[in-house]
Ligand SMILES: Nc1ncnc2c1ncn2[C@@H]1O[C@H](COP(=O)(O)OP(=O)(O)OP(=O)(O)O)[C@@H](O)[C@H]1O
């Protein structure tokens with residue numbers, strides 16, 4: 001009984017958490033945009049620190065590459081983008097810490113689905129003429145300019161003055177990180193104000209440009225990926241026997257990674273569930289065996305007045321199923337409470353769906369049948385005379 | 392010819408051997424026995440002579456080791472468990488010495504128990520059980536549980552239960568064995584009345600006064616009929 005309760009509780013709780021996580025992650029990953037490809041030195045999923053050396057040796061990706069990629073037939077637009085962490089950003093008495101500064105061109109907002117809420121977007125000229133202008137995320141806007149308009153004000157980044165020309169509309173969070181906690185400046189300005197620290201492996205791998213590529217509408221993402229790969233191999237002069245010296249990241253590889261993680265989760269649940277249900281089942285078998293022994297006389301009487309073996313079998317089987325279902329029901333309630341509790345105290349969101357409840361009931365009913373069959377058969381096969389004699 | 396159809400149960404040279412480890416106990420050593428319609432039979436004999444064993448075989452609670460047993464000319468040894476259960480259910484009523492009621496059920500539900508195994512609707516079950524329980528004079532006690540009833544009342548509930556399916560034969564194994572003589576006499580009155588109404592009763596007893604109610608007395612000794 002306890003085993004069944006524990007088993008069903010864990011199954012329901014974990015399943016609903018995974019289900020909830022599935023929804024948020026799927027939503028979030030989709031928010032990257034299914035038509036976006038990121039050309040980078042590193043892969044989003046498989047980079048271990050051990051091959052940092054190899055990655056650092058890869059050629060930098062440059063704004064020129066973005067320009068060349070934009071010309072491909074399957075590509076709508078490609079933009080260079082880079083970013084750096086900022087210590088502290090101040091305006092008068094207000095400050096925000098741990099924001100970042102991003103460098104890109106006038107197509108950044110469009111490609112990354114940002115909307116300029118007030119002020120204006122970059123122009124081509126801003127980028128070409130290295131104008132020290134910036135667009136800030138809504139988080140920075142509300143924290144640095146709580147009671148005044150941000151547009152037109154100056155900010156100081158690393159001692160350089162940047163004029164705010166626009167504010168992005170709030171976008172929310174991605175996997176727990178704010179998407180509104182940055183300031184965007186032209187990459188030409190970024191190169192001047194934030195020269196890349198040479199030398200460290202980390203900066204050589206992660207410090208340079210990524211190329212954000214938006215595929216043409218109606219184009220298969222694989223097709224675009226192939227075109228870009230071919231072009232980059234040519235630009236890097238790679239022979240056919242050489243591996244790629246760049247990575248093409250899409251939301252799909254994040255989804256794949258997530259899938260493989262949750263698959264492990266599923267296997268774990270199956271194992272926990274199986275063990276505790278077996279334990280619970282054995283418990284039920286015990287209870288039923290005791291019950292059969294205690295009620296030997298009753299079985300004899302029932303048989304004497306006309307119960308067949310099958311009647312007795314059904315009676316005890318139903319009892320063990322009911323027992324298991326009660327355990328299952330308690331488990332379902334506990335599981336939902338647990339899931340609810342976890343989502344109340346943590347950022348994980350649980351989502352209980354109907355099929356899980358059915359699954360919980362199905363599981364416990366099967367346990368009831370499987371472990372009830374032996375006691376029930378034992379009851380059914382009792383000889384009525386012996387059973388009546390039993391005290 | 393008429394005589395033959397009057398025979399409900401016929402046992403021919405029935406033997407029953409129990410095994411206690413390696414020791415064979417011959418409870419019945421060749422008993423031939425007929426029960427006719429509307430018979431009133433008492434079975435007597437010393438303890439261990441095989442009375443209960445015989446009644447169990449006659450009522451299809453047990454099967455003989457050898458010999459034949461016919462129910463209205465059908466050979467019972469060919470019956471499946473399912474069929475035997477059905478026979479016990481609709482052919483026979485059984486009353487035991489110790490009160491064989493289910494402790495968790497009310498008197499009424501105990502009486503209705505045999506009807507459950509006949510797929511009769513709950514409504515009809517209750518109606519029928521009520522009718523019978525009133526006939527044995529327990530109308531005011533039918534919602535009580537067995538532990539709230541006296542021995543005589545329990546035995547009347549058991550009789551009501553035996554009657555609920557209108558059985559062809561009512562078997563009783565020492566029905567008055569656990570009762571004082573006054574209560575026993577009341578029970579015997581019910582039996583007499585049942586036989587007067589056309590029922591068939593076979594009872595085991597040690598009590599000569601009880602046996603005197605019967606129209607036929609069979610004496611068993613060492614697994615054989617000594618006197619019929
Ligand atoms: N299940 C059994 N296993 C072994 N021996 C048994 C079994 N049932 C009965 N016997 C033996 O068979 C013999 C006949 O038993 P039975 O119960 O028929 O006697 P009885 O005439 O009813 O006796 P009593 O008057 O004491 O009730 C006895 O020796 C008894 O010990």
Ligand SMILES: [Mg+2]
Pocket residue numbers: 442443444564
């Ligand atoms: Mg006996």
